[in-house]
Amino acid sequence: MKKNILLVGTGPMALDYAKVLIAQNFSFQVVGRGQESAKRFEEGTGIKPFVGGLQKYLETSSVEDNTYAIVATGTEGLMSSLLSVLQAGVEKVLIEKPAAISIEELIENKEKLSVYSEKVFVAYNRRFYASVIEAQKMIEEDGGLQTMHFEFTEWAHKIEPLTKAPGVKENWFFANSTHVVDLAFYLAGKPIQWQAYSKSGVLKWHSKTNFTGAGITEKGVLFSYLSNWESAGRWAVELLTEKRRIYLKPMEGISVQEKDTIAVIEYKLDDSYDVQFKPGLYLQVEAFLADRNDRMLNLKEHTAISAEIFNTIIQ
Known part of the structure; x- marks a missing residue:
């Protein structure tokens, strides 16, 4: 039809x-x-x-x-x-x-x-990035994910001068940083035992500026995160298997550190759709219109994650 x-x-x-x-x-x-x-x-x-x-x-x-x-x-x-x-x-x-x-x-x-x-x-x-799809294949090849660290630092000096509708910058973590948080727990599973901490800083447009936390997910993956909007940093996810450490940093690409080595090597992947279009969008639209929903987040799940995970991080 x-x-x-x-x-x-x-x-x-x-x-x-x-x-x-x-x-x-x-x-x-x-x-x-x-x-x-x-x-x-x-x-x-x-x-x-x-x-x-x-x-x-x-x-x-x-x-x-x-x-x-x-x-x-x-x-x-x-x-x-x-x-x-x-x-x-x-x-x-x-x-x-x-x-x-x-x-x-x-x-x-x-x-x-x-x-x-x-x-x-x-x-x-970001669930549809070529880098993420390839990282999932690598994790499966290695026998699963063991540990994860992620960061969702925002560049406050770039955000502050932006003209946005009332409420948008005040909810910037929800509107923007959850890109990273959603991806991290999509890859590692939802947290089941964890502690989250946050504190306010000097920013007038966002109530919290400094975040950290750690715990274990439903898949048995130990995780930690850190984000300081008043210091240096960037978005990143680091995925550790038995054989290697996989860096999504920047998240559009992959770098790999093999076990027992120091060198971090850029990993070549076919990211032609992510270069030609806004990253992740081509495959996301394709999946949506073809009713392939396995990689997508429905509103019921999103509402639960927002209440249980995003809200815990920001409180």
């Missing part, structure tokens, strides 16, 4: 999705809000969006059967857009992470969304 695709949003992220959809030979409708972003979108894709916002579009257009929606609005508009497309009768939704402006907004809508939660998927595209 033919899929009808609705892309909600005309900003930079929506443009990245459009490039992938075009490359995969899908036709789709686009809904935007403002004239300026719609014009940039049309210039970048050749596709003219509907302008005036999602509510106006839904008032004037009926949602066809078997419609799959991709919601790629700004963070502040994700939840309202999600509720609107679901109530309009879309079949399946891929929504940009983290699906809400805050953990509180996500949990507040849990009951309302419960009937839909297994047909809504949150777009943590």
Whole structure:
């Protein structure tokens, strides 16, 4: 049965999705809000969006059967857009992470969304990086993961001058850092016994700036993490097997340190999709539209992880 695709949003992220959809030979409708972003979108894709916002579009257009929606609005508009497309009768939704402006907004809508939660998927595209897929193969070859360390340091000096909607920078850990946290526990399993610590610093726009923790996951993997937004650092995941240490640092690539050696060697991999398109997006969209959901995070799981894991880290 033919899929009808609705892309909600005309900003930079929506443009990245459009490039992938075009490359995969899908036709789709686009809904935007403002004239300026719609014009940039049309210039970048050749596709003219509907302008005036999602509510106006839904008032004037009926949602066809078997419609799959991709919601790629700004963070502040994700939840309202999600509720609107679901109530309009879309079949399946891929929504940009983290699906809400805050953990509180996500949990507040849990009951309302419960009937839909297994047909809504949150777009943590790093699960689809070529580096991550290759790292998983290496871990399996080595007999499994033993230990993991990860870091989600944010560059506060780059974030502070950004103009964002109210609430976005205040929830930056949820909106941005959970890229790393989601990937780490996707690879190692969810934590079952752990301690988390955080403290405030001098930043006026985010309540916590310094994080650390450690524990063991459901897969028996010992883990630790560290993040200091007022010092030096970067996003990274380090994966230790019996035979080697696998570095996703930067996360788009792989470096390997073999057991009993000092050298850290760059690992060559086929990352052509991640070079041509926003990393992870091509395979994520392909999986979403083909109903291959095993690597994807549904909204029910995301809400539980947000309440139990993300909330523990940030408290």
